[in-house]
Amino acid sequence: MKLGLAILAVVAAGQLAIPAYMIHRQETTLREGRPYKFKTAPVDPYDAFRGRYVALRFEQDHAPWRGTNQTSYRVKAYALVEEGADGFAVVRGVFPTPPVPGDYLKVQVNYAEPTNSVYFMMPFDQYYMEETQAPKAERAYRDNNRRTNVNTYAVVRVKDGYSALEELYLNGMPMREFLRQQPAKK
Amino acid sequence: MSKKNVQWLYEELPGLVGKGILPVETAEKLRQHYGDAETGGGKRWAVVLFGILGGALIGAGVILLLAHNWDDLTRPVRAVISFLPLVIAVTLAAFTLGKRAGSAAWREGVGTFWTLSIGATISLVAQTYNISGDFAAFMLTWSLAALPVVYLLNASTPAMLYWIGVTTWAGHIAWRDQTGWWFWPLAALAVPHVWWVARENRYRPRVGLLLWVLTVCGSFGVGFSMQGRWEHTWMPVFASYYAALYLAGSLWFDEGRAFWQRPLQTVGALGVIVLAIILTFGHEWRRLLEIADWQALLHTPLVIWPGAAVTLWVHAWTRREPVALLFGALPVVVLIATALNDFDGVSLVLMNLYVLGLGVTLIALGVRDRRLGVVNLGMLVTSALIIARFLDSDLSFVVRGLAFIAVGIGFLVTNVVLLRRKGAAQ
Numbered sequence: 001m002k003l004g005l006a007i008l009a010v011v012a013a014g015q016l017a018i019p020a021y022m023i024h025r026q027e028t029t030l031r032e033g034r035p036y037k038f039k040t041a042p043v044d045p046y047d048a049f050r051g052r053y054v055a056l057r058f059e060q061d062h063a064p065w066r067g068t069n070q071t072s073y074r075v076k077a078y079a080l081v082e083e084g085a086d087g088f089a090v091v092r093g094v095f096p097t098p099p100v101p102g103d104y105l106k107v108q109v110n111y112a113e114p115t116n117s118v119y120f121m122m123p124f125d126q127y128y129m130e131e132t133q134a135p136k137a138e139r140a141y142r143d144n145n146r147r148t149n150v151n152t153y154a155v156v157r158v159k160d161g162y163s164a165l166e167e168l169y170l171n172g173m174p175m176r177e178f179l180r181q182q183p184a185k186k
Numbered sequence: 187m188s189k190k191n192v193q194w195l196y197e198e199l200p201g202l203v204g205k206g207i208l209p210v211e212t213a214e215k216l217r218q219h220y221g222d223a224e225t226g227g228g229k230r231w232a233v234v235l236f237g238i239l240g241g242a243l244i245g246a247g248v249i250l251l252l253a254h255n256w257d258d259l260t261r262p263v264r265a266v267i268s269f270l271p272l273v274i275a276v277t278l279a280a281f282t283l284g285k286r287a288g289s290a291a292w293r294e295g296v297g298t299f300w301t302l303s304i305g306a307t308i309s310l311v312a313q314t315y316n317i318s319g320d321f322a323a324f325m326l327t328w329s330l331a332a333l334p335v336v337y338l339l340n341a342s343t344p345a346m347l348y349w350i351g352v353t354t355w356a357g358h359i360a361w362r363d364q365t366g367w368w369f370w371p372l373a374a375l376a377v378p379h380v381w382w383v384a385r386e387n388r389y390r391p392r393v394g395l396l397l398w399v400l401t402v403c404g405s406f407g408v409g410f411s412m413q414g415r416w417e418h419t420w421m422p423v424f425a426s427y428y429a430a431l432y433l434a435g436s437l438w439f440d441e442g443r444a445f446w447q448r449p450l451q452t453v454g455a456l457g458v459i460v461l462a463i464i465l466t467f468g469h470e471w472r473r474l475l476e477i478a479d480w481q482a483l484l485h486t487p488l489v490i491w492p493g494a495a496v497t498l499w500v501h502a503w504t505r506r507e508p509v510a511l512l513f514g515a516l517p518v519v520v521l522i523a524t525a526l527n528d529f530d531g532v533s534l535v536l537m538n539l540y541v542l543g544l545g546v547t548l549i550a551l552g553v554r555d556r557r558l559g560v561v562n563l564g565m566l567v568t569s570a571l572i573i574a575r576f577l578d579s580d581l582s583f584v585v586r587g588l589a590f591i592a593v594g595i596g597f598l599v600t601n602v603v604l605l606r607r608k609g610a611a612q
Contacts, residue, residue: 165316
């Protein structure tokens with residue numbers, strides 16, 4: 001029995017280490033990572049606010065490929081991120097290996113064009129909301145939306161290729177604060 | 187011997203002793219040899235099932251309660267709470283190992299809750315930090331983290347959940363980077379548990395349930411492991427997998443009477459029948475042979491299935507079991523049909539004869555052994571073949587008509603013979 005409990009302790013430690021490592025990595029990135037503002041693309045509110053989370057789509061979804069060999073669908077790659085002149089993040093290029101120097105994100109290639117531009121998927125595309133808040137968010141987005149005017153962006157901390165989504169902003173305000181200020185539905 | 191059989195024996199003993207067939211001492215020795223036949227088998231089942239359900243419901247309920255107030259909590263608090271399901275599960279597991287190790291209900295219930303809590307904890311952390319993640323990686327991490335639960339608590343529900351998890355992972359990964367064949371070594375990690383549970387009595391329901399889940403997951407695993415790289419080997423690999431299942435079942439699980447005690451034979455037989463009927467259609471062969479490369483199979487890990495099927499089939503010859511030989515022959519028949527390479531003629535006739543032979547043999551053996559289930563299966567196979575040919579536009583009306591008349595005459599003659607034999611017996 002003692003042996004069984006000892007093995008259980010080792011197994012439990014291993015299992016607890018998984019979420020612990022996830023938390024450690026995210027907290028480190030949130031604390032020490034550089035913040036970047038990624039502009040979100042206008043999305044169909046019905047699709048965006050389905051279920052428990054906001055599905056995020058970003059304005060920039062492709063960039064020049066900087067590798068020597070052609071890349072392909074589902075390949076992991078590294079997107080070099082910089083702050084643009086307007087204060088928002090811009091991906092300058094996609095590399096087969098981590099670019100040095102500079103901040104970069106681990107991305108997944110969606111499509112490689114023959115003209116050497118690759119379409120990629122950001123590693124942060126979900127913003128979790130409590131289920132009853134999601135319909136409110138959907139209404140708020142629709143009520144305030146003229147597609148060209150909506151100022152929505154996600155603040156993401158980036159460090160050593162890891163990213164942590166810090167907050168989603170709607171019209172320059174954190175989403176949850178924006179929702180609190182919305183009048184209750186009659 | 188199963189507990190049900192032992193119970194039957196105990197019920198018979200007083201009668202046998204009373205009629206002088208068995209001496210009293212021998213009856214007593216039999217009772218001592220087989221021990222107690224628990225009469226509360228049904229109640230034990232209910233306790234175990236309620237234990238599993240209770241564990242699963244508690245796990246789900248905890249998640250829902252946490253979700254209700256989630257948004258009002260700060261991130262550090264949420265991070266700490268995320269650990270709660272797993273911490274509670276580990277505490278319960280320690281209690282079970284220490285104080286309730288002999289209770290199957292506790293082991294299965296806590297094992298189920300522990301397995302689900304691992305996924306719940308990872309999911310809660312992902313929600314707290316908005317981690318999008320890769321679903322396939324999540325399933326693999328969850329499954330591998332949960333595997334030790336199977337052996338620590340000697341619990342079978344976590345094993346079944348593990349196989350389902352690994353199959354789900356393989357399904358997602360197969361379409362992406364063609365490493366779905368890792369399903370097999372991963373699935374094999376939980377197979378020692380089956381051996382451990384079966385070593386005392388391989389016909390207990392727990393073993394049957396484990397094998398049902400394993401064989402069905404394996405059917406998906408065969409497809410996923412070929413995806414993207416070895417799709418052209420699907421015919422020999424699927425044929426070998428189902429044939430090997432049937433042969434293994436007839437070798438090691440032949441005494442099971444109810445069909446749920448024979449998962450290997452049931453899944454194997456169904457797979458062989460469905461696949462064989464598909465291969466009686468000419469256009470299937472033509473479509474597949476355009477991309478077929480049998481020799482390539484020898485250089486893939488999937489060659490283990492034809493190897494297993496052939497080995498078990500050769501062994502079946504020594505046991506001279508006609509049904510096992512017939513079901514196990516599918517990979518060999520497929521190989522011969524392919525080698526003949528005449529898919530408008532001889533090869534197609536060979537496949538049709540194989541299916542017809544299978545159906546008729548099952549009917550004949552079922553009648554001989556008075557097993558209605560086997561007769562019905564034979565009728566089903568033969569009827570399916572008849573319907574398939576009736577609807578097969580590749581054959582002319584004349585050919586179909588003549589073939590149906592011939593087979594119909596055969597059935598009528600068999601009917602007359604059987605009736606005469608039954609009349610003579612009466």
